[in-house]
Amino acid sequence: MSPKKIEEVLNSLDGCSPAPAPNFFYTRLTAKLAKEQAGTPPIQAQSWLLKPAFALAALCLLILLNVLVVMQKTKPNTSAATTDAIQALAADYSMADGNFDYVLER
Amino acid sequence: MQEVALIERLKVGDEAAFKELVLTHQDKVYNTALGVVQNAADAEDVAQEVFIQVYRSIHQFKGESKLSTWLYRIATTRALDLLRSKKSKKRFGLLQRLLGEDNEPVYDVPDFNHPGVILDKKENAAKLWKAIKLLPYNQKAAFVLHKLEDLSYQQISEVLKTTVPAVESLMHRAKQNLRKSLEKQPE
Numbered sequence: 001m002s003p004k005k006i007e008e009v010l011n012s013l014d015g016c017s018p019a020p021a022p023n024f025f026y027t028r029l030t031a032k033l034a035k036e037q038a039g040t041p042p043i044q045a046q047s048w049l050l051k052p053a054f055a056l057a058a059l060c061l062l063i064l065l066n067v068l069v070v071m072q073k074t075k076p077n078t079s080a081a082t083t084d085a086i087q088a089l090a091a092d093y094s095m096a097d098g099n100f101d102y103v104l105e106r
Numbered sequence: 107m108q109e110v111a112l113i114e115r116l117k118v119g120d121e122a123a124f125k126e127l128v129l130t131h132q133d134k135v136y137n138t139a140l141g142v143v144q145n146a147a148d149a150e151d152v153a154q155e156v157f158i159q160v161y162r163s164i165h166q167f168k169g170e171s172k173l174s175t176w177l178y179r180i181a182t183t184r185a186l187d188l189l190r191s192k193k194s195k196k197r198f199g200l201l202q203r204l205l206g207e208d209n210e211p212v213y214d215v216p217d218f219n220h221p222g223v224i225l226d227k228k229e230n231a232a233k234l235w236k237a238i239k240l241l242p243y244n245q246k247a248a249f250v251l252h253k254l255e256d257l258s259y260q261q262i263s264e265v266l267k268t269t270v271p272a273v274e275s276l277m278h279r280a281k282q283n284l285r286k287s288l289e290k291q292p293e
Binding site for chain 2: 001002005006008009010012013014015016017018019020021022025026028029032033036052053
């Protein structure tokens with residue numbers, strides 16, 4: 001666009017008359033006011049659960065929980081393996097349940 | 107004096123005073139909102155919200171500024187808030203389509219033109235509105251108040267709660283940005 005045309009465009013709002021408010025503006029306004037005063041919550045307030053920010057946060061939390069559960073499942077159960085080894089050691093040295101008193105007395 | 111009396115009547119919940127306030131200022135509030143949001147339905151919503159806010163918070167009005175300045179301030183703030191919320195909704199466009207209100211897609215209304223523009227300037231004005239849409243919020247508010255509502259820099263500084271030099275700077279940068287945008291548009 002040429003500089004002359006740009007100036008023309010920039011001045012195109014000169015002499016612009018103000019847009020009047022729509023017909024029955026006051027009637028619609030008082031109706032809305034009465035509705036809000038009657039205690040009907042606006043639709044936006046009811047649908048906060050559907051807001052994108054909330055939905056995205058909930059989705060991220062769900063994915064995180066899933067990842068944690070999968071990681072937990074795939075990890076080897078070290079506690080069971082350790083218990084087996086201790087029991088085997090106790091059996092080897094005759095220290096199974098009931099033998100402790102005898103060992104100590106000797 | 108008349109304004110002080112009107113405010114006092116509003117504070118005691120006088121319905122006739124509220125009607126007088128709305129009928130006196132509805133055009134300037136609607137016109138300001140329309141200039142900022144560039145959509146008739148949104149502008150009407152904004153204008154309604156402005157008067158509802160006035161109705162609820164008239165007790166907080168201390169009379170430090172004129173009533174019209176306060177109305178302009180609420181109108182620009184509300185209109186810019188709507189633009190911000192629309193922008194964030196567009197960012198989450200896909201989710202909005204899946205989960206949004208009424209499951210309607212979010213879209214821009216193309217090629218706005220103000221109803222008060224003189225007929226032979228309509229084509230140029232449409233190009234200007236397109237460029238105004240791209241302005242940063244404060245520059246947009248200052249430009250609209252100056253061009254559409256014919257407010258002086260002093261009045262704009264009171265509406266935007268800033269200084270006159272700051273408004274001059276806003277207007278200068280707004281014009282610079284508009285020129286840059288218009289250079290890219292075809293004749």
